[in-house]
Amino acid sequence: MQPDTKNFRNAAAAALANENVQANLAGLTGFHDARLDARRQTPQWDDASERARAIKAHTLDNLDRYLLMMESNVKKTGGHVYFASDAAAAASYVVDLAREKGVELVIKSKSMLSEEMALNSRLEESGVEPVETDLGEFIVQLAGETPFHIIAPAIHKSKEDVSELFRDKLNVPLYEDIGDLTREARAQLRQKFLAAGMGITGANFMVAETGTVALVTNEGNGRMCTSMPKVHVAIAGMERIVPSMEDLGTFLRLLIRSATGQMISSYVTTVTGPRKAADEDGPEEFHLVIVDNGRSRLLADPELREALYCLRCGACLNACPVYKKVGGHAYGWVYPGPIGAVVSPMLTNLSDAKDLPFASTLCGACREACPVNIDLPRMLLYMRKELTQGETYPEHKSRSTVEAAAMKGWRASVSSGLMMRLANAFGRFAQLPIARRGRINRLPPPLSGWTRARSFPALASKPFRTRWRKRRRG
Ligand code: SF4
Structure with missing residues (x-):
């Protein structure tokens, strides 16, 4: 996905004027309320948040050590690890691997990093068909759009929108019932699962001490992507690492309850290397691509390093009064909402995204919703200051002479x-x-x-x- 972060104002105005989008954004309330319920029902939530912050701080302070540990442990299990400095290098690795293996069809589970890498278009350009298998991602791929929300990519579409889309793109009848729509998607995807030569997934977490990748899904598609094709490629931002399995437990509890309000998601999948002799299923090859793509800039800036604590749960989006009105596409790149307003300018170009740090009322709802207490308003203020004074990033100073x-x-x-x-x-x-x-x-x-x-x-x-x-x- 190419960044288009310069047009926040126009895109936000268009979203505000779109009655359909406004009606569908009401669906965010369900996530928000479910998160509050889950939080109320979780004993010692604040302790878990503080523990998660401490683990993140320690891991980022020792990131090189844990990444090397991860690499070493994945290799011990027979897997391959590639460190990609940017999105283009990561996409090239995956595309070259697909070519080398003669893969014509790739099945994918939801990964925001894959959007960062513009992986689908890179695969298509080299003659490989990518198929998104998360239902929301499947819908936005059919529509030729980008995800609207970190965990609910098609939340801006109504049942009727999806029904018309399926009729137009899949040549099927207009369905009125959501059950019929999901059955149709399942029938379409089953053929792809059976025929794919490669499965690509993200990684909610990497566990350094075991070389394990952990995935959180609700539809089972992630498990199909990791076990059916002969080759499994997991792509992960370099900050998505935790030291131990015990730490993973802390993060899974916070992530799942903050994302959907569930106590535990339908599937939590852990993958440690390729299939072993005694395994019933699993890929013959396992590749882990660990991606920097601007994260080192966040790591190096003490004011912004905290953004790398993010679990991508989406809770700050659901709480944000700006996101709740303008939705995800207005932010112009992969990560919308308050966390997007912080990371997108740093992962793309701060001066090209200068409206994003201002797309906030600084009400603090995002900080309150965040399971790892990331101080998003403080970082947004810091970025505003940088845009006007350019103390740390003089190249991004962009205050107009009139102002x-x-x-x-x-x-x-x-x-x-x-x-x-x-x-x-x-x-x-x-x-x-x-x-x-x-x-x-x-x-x-x-x-x-x-x-x-x-x-x-x-x-x-x-x-x-x-x-x-x-x-x-x-
Ligand atoms: S900043 Fe916090 S609330 Fe927002 S997506 Fe990341 S972890 Fe979730």
């Missing part, structure tokens, strides 16, 4: 009592043509954006300081 002049004027006007009084007097005079009954409903350009959706109280005829002084005198 800079306005800020200088503001600073001057509040720097002394005299200046404040003069600015106030000027403001009261300047607002005469636009203030009505004590409110300003419409500001002229370039300030018109401020009043597009709200009004302001006009400056009082007598400033507070004057009234206060008068009152104290008596």
